[in-house]
Amino acid sequence: MSQGIQPGPNRATHFLFDHKVFTLEGARFILSATTEEPVMRFRLGKNDAEVALDKLCAEFNIDPKSFDGQLLDMAARGLKYVRQIKPGDSIPNELLDGTASWRVDEKHYQIARARLTVQLVTWMTGGETVITSLEHLEQVVGDPTTKARVHEAFRMIADRLALSGDVEQEVEKRVDLLAQELAYIEGLRERMHLLAMIRQGLETAHRIYKAERTMREEIVRMQTLCLPPLADLEARFAQVDAQTGEILVMLRKFEQNIAYIREMRDDLHQCLMPWEELLEDWQALQGAEMPPLDKGPALEALLKKTYHFLARRFSQASQWKLANRRPPK
Incomplete structure (x- = not known):
């Protein structure tokens, strides 16, 4: 994560956002099926909508250096290791200590x-x-x-x-x-x-x-x-x-x-x-x-x-x- 304001212990390991946009129904981060770029998908009425993560901060006035901005950057990188991330999920281990976030038998x-x-x-x-x-x-x-x-x-x-x-x-x-x-x-x-x-x-x-x-x-x-x-x-x-x-x-x-x-x-x-x-x-x-x-x-x-x-x-x-x-x- 970037230097400056550092998240507390919980935010060091989990996607705990402040902004209300992350409480939208069905909010989750995935790779777009059309562009393969990181997006946030959510329910909008009867349909699904999505916003590219690189535009989310500007659309909802989120400071990229804030806790939420840093977590968005982490979510974009985390999609290399998991298929989707929901607000509240744990940050993939690969980004924290290099171990795997998935299990083997x-x-x-x-x-x-x-x-x-x-x-x-x-x-x-x-x-x-x-x-x-x-x-x-x-x-x-x-x-x-x-x-x-x-x-x-x-x-x-x-x-x-x-x-x-x-x-x-x-x-x-x-x-x-x-x-x-x-x-x-x-x-x-x-x-x-x-x-x-x-x-x-x-x-x-x-x-x-x-x-x-x-x-x-x-x-x-x-x-x-x-x-x-x-x-x-x-x-x-x-x-x-x-x-x-x-x-x-x-x-x-x-x-x-x-x-x-x-x-x-x-x-x-x-x-x-x-x-x-x-x-x-x-x-x-x-x-x-x-x-x-x-x-x-x-x-x-x-x-x-x-x-x-x-x-x-x-x-x-x-x-x-x-x-x-x-x-x-």
């Missing part, structure tokens, strides 16, 4: 810890390996000799890092903290894999409507539009895996790598967020057991929504290039 931590365990064990043999197969991970981690090798790796790494005190405990602590951060990458990786449902749904729809030229051509267009952003996502995950693939470097440049993982966590989260609503619609249509898609109004409405989403966000005129983030120094 215990299984994601276990996967991250298992991958680091494999890196520790294979590092000792000079053939450090990054394993992505969950089945292979379970086999290696479940091997009775793995635990002994991990403790040996702790001692060897502590010696390389010239640590003092309880060196094994310090190395184990760093590995655990890395696993906690990488758990978010695993949670996002799982989310990315769910996008295959959309791709598979389009393949099925193509077969269903193969005799209808217009529908078939629109589906082919959707399949084409899907390819660059999904390939870009896969490349971003590959970049994270490559950058976090050397356990000794990860532990030696510990703080820098924690910062890097968080940076990529936020980057991947922002790439995946726009897909969430569409993915939920495909999941609702197909259900958990992935029953066959049926030709009909429900599928056609979803295809129309999918087409609009892809055409608006991922037209072929857009350039999809992997963000070249420099590795930690």
Whole structure:
């Protein structure tokens, strides 16, 4: 937040506004569906209205340096991490202390810890390996000799890092903290894999409507539009895996790598967020057991929504290039 008047403890963590405009029915901050710019949306009679956040201060005579003005700036930045913000909501953690404002499951931590365990064990043999197969991970981690090798790796790494005190405990602590951060990458990786449902749904729809030229051509267009952003996502995950693939470097440049993982966590989260609503619609249509898609109004409405989403966000005129983030120094 800007210098000058500083908010009290509550306003340091929550969107607590003074101006009455923020008490309007349905007031919330979102990214505009048309411009993708931060706006405040609210009910106006029977309709929804929205005002761009960069115009809100002028429209309602709000001093940008006031508490409300500072919180508006925070809300605009917060929409990078959450889909909507309502007055009274907590400020996303990413803006406060760098941690994530969303949760992952215990299984994601276990996967991250298992991958680091494999890196520790294979590092000792000079053939450090990054394993992505969950089945292979379970086999290696479940091997009775793995635990002994991990403790040996702790001692060897502590010696390389010239640590003092309880060196094994310090190395184990760093590995655990890395696993906690990488758990978010695993949670996002799982989310990315769910996008295959959309791709598979389009393949099925193509077969269903193969005799209808217009529908078939629109589906082919959707399949084409899907390819660059999904390939870009896969490349971003590959970049994270490559950058976090050397356990000794990860532990030696510990703080820098924690910062890097968080940076990529936020980057991947922002790439995946726009897909969430569409993915939920495909999941609702197909259900958990992935029953066959049926030709009909429900599928056609979803295809129309999918087409609009892809055409608006991922037209072929857009350039999809992997963000070249420099590795930690």
